[in-house]
Amino acid sequence: MTFATEAFVTLLLTLLAICCEGLKYVDLSYVVSEESSHWPSVTPFSRQVVARGYTREGYWNEHYSFCMHEQTSTHLDAPCHLAEGKWSLHEIPLNHLMGPGVVIDMRDKVAxxxxxxxxxxxxxTWLEEHGPLPDGVIIFIRTGWSSKYENIEEYFGTEATNTSYFNFPGLSVGAAQLIVSHEAATGRRVFAVGTDAPSIDHGPSEDFKAQQTLFEANIYGIESVANLDKLPTKGFGIIAMPVKIRGGCGAPVRLLASLPEANGISSSTAATFGSQILLALTLVILNGS
Known part of the structure; x- marks a missing residue:
């Protein structure tokens, strides 16, 4: 790098640090383990010890092999999961994995x-009460179903693996169509839809039409989200970082929300500005290397 490039990178890093000041963070992901929620008909998480102990040279060495389905614990569903030719995990643009978030609470209806x-x-009704969606928004549907997460039978509403017996709330096809048409109507993009339930579609769905509708528009899904009760209705930022699997249709995701502390910078502003700084840093480093 040239001196000018190094100076510019230092400035960008300083601005990024300023963005992060005055923010607190909420972890929206469940731990991945042998107890993790997973679609009942697929392979659950398991791991095998490769090494665990002191070596002959006297240092500790610990590592494992693991096996699991893509849709384990809190996970991101790439559009290609239910829409042929749409983005797989490694193709989702970086700026689509971060941005402002909103929570739509439907617990009363689920009760x-x-x-x-x-x-x-x-x-x-939510739009009328809370105003327009910000551009690049990640929408979360709070159903209250997270209270059942640790019991897989309660979470999916049945002991059976047959999806026709599933019972849990979700997004209607009509609402999915409305979300997809939102950009054309307002100029504001929706990047993702998440839920604290096992699936974007409700339990009885046999064709996952709501997800098909979203994924055809390259709007990805996030399922089994934790701690939505710790978020406000709006005014927070989101960073979603799934495992970057080439051609992957889904993967566990580390999902973070940033909220403003008292007198702090707006987290949605920080998320937007921060993502722009990160992209600028990437371009500068790539061009300068």
């Missing part, structure tokens, strides 16, 4: 119907 769906009316 009366375990298989309730977030409808177009519910979505429009």
């Amino acid at each position: 009366g119907d375990a298989n309730a769906e977030l409808s177009t009316d519910d979505f429009m």
